[in-house]
Amino acid sequence: MEYITIALPKGRMAEISLNIFEKAGFSHNTVADISRRLVITDENSRLKFILVKPFDVPTYVEHGAADLGVSGKDILLEQKRDCYEILDLKFGKCKMVVAGLMDIKDNFLSNKRVATKFPRIAESHYKQKGENVEIIKLNGSVELAPIVGLSEVIVDIVETGRTLKENGLIIHDEIFQSSARLIVNKASIKTKSDRIKEIIYDIKKIIDKDNI
Numbered sequence: 001m002e003y004i005t006i007a008l009p010k011g012r013m014a015e016i017s018l019n020i021f022e023k024a025g026f027s028h029n030t031v032a033d034i035s036r037r038l039v040i041t042d043e044n045s046r047l048k049f050i051l052v053k054p055f056d057v058p059t060y061v062e063h064g065a066a067d068l069g070v071s072g073k074d075i076l077l078e079q080k081r082d083c084y085e086i087l088d089l090k091f092g093k094c095k096m097v098v099a100g101l102m103d104i105k106d107n108f109l110s111n112k113r114v115a116t117k118f119p120r121i122a123e124s125h126y127k128q129k130g131e132n133v134e135i136i137k138l139n140g141s142v143e144l145a146p147i148v149g150l151s152e153v154i155v156d157i158v159e160t161g162r163t164l165k166e167n168g169l170i171i172h173d174e175i176f177q178s179s180a181r182l183i184v185n186k187a188s189i190k191t192k193s194d195r196i197k198e199i200i201y202d203i204k205k206i207i208d209k210d211n212i
């Protein structure tokens with residue numbers, strides 16, 4: 001039987017993603033494996049998990065290097081890759097917000113600078129509002145930007161709100177809610193239809209049961 005390849009995001013989503021597949025009966029030695037190995041093969045269920053950077057998951061799936069993938073909705077909206085989103089996995093919940101320093105009234109600024117890891121999301125948000133802004137692309141620690149005067153506001157992910165609070169920032173606007181999604185390659189859903197549908201079905205059962 002041919003292998004099904006699943007791209008999982010390294011980092012905060014890795015363990016829970018693997019756990020869900022494990023609970024659905026696709027067994028492997030999770031704890032030992034997620035340390036440094038980038039390919040985890042499960043001979044029994046003929047699954048191959050590849051661990052990639054979260055922002056690269058949709059790339060692997062779009063190009064068919066992976067049949068399935070787990071990706072945050074934030075990344076899917078940022079990248080708009082050509083693949084199908086098939087299931088809300090209900091973990092990795094967070095929201096995309098506009099935030100800034102407490103004493104700056106966002107609305108009164110013209111041509112403000114917006115620092116973000118998500119330039120396309122930020123751009124379309126401000127386009128929709130009819131505001132002209134300068135987008136400054138960063139790769140992390142985005143909350144620093146308003147503190148050091150790199151930007152007036154940021155567009156970033158918030159979960160507990162702790163990072164914003166500890167850096168003296170407040171939410172100005174909420175853009176959307178995000179959670180992890182299961183995505184599938186457009187050709188694989190046709191050529192490997194039976195096995196992929198089976199996997200989706202089993203994963204859905206776990207998600208619904210666990211209510212995560």
Ligand SMILES: Nc1ncnc2c1ncn2[C@@H]1O[C@H](COP(=O)(O)OP(=O)(O)OP(=O)(O)O)[C@@H](O)[C@H]1O
Pocket residue numbers: 009010011012013053054055071072073074075092093094139140157158159160178179180
């Ligand atoms: N604080 C958070 N709480 C919950 N989910 C989050 C949080 N931050 C990010 N996420 C979700 O988890 C996904 C992966 O985030 P993670 O921080 O692991 O990697 P990354 O920041 O995209 O990449 P890297 O850290 O490798 O640059 C995000 O795309 C988002 O959907």
Ligand SMILES: O=P(O)(O)OC[C@H]1O[C@H](OP(=O)(O)OP(=O)(O)O)[C@H](O)[C@@H]1O
Pocket residue numbers: 139140141142143156157158159160161162163164
């Ligand atoms: O609301 P909180 O619970 O504090 O979580 C939000 C933080 O988590 C993410 O950062 P991450 O840890 O991925 O680091 P990064 O700066 O490298 O993106 C996000 O970009 C926020 O900075």
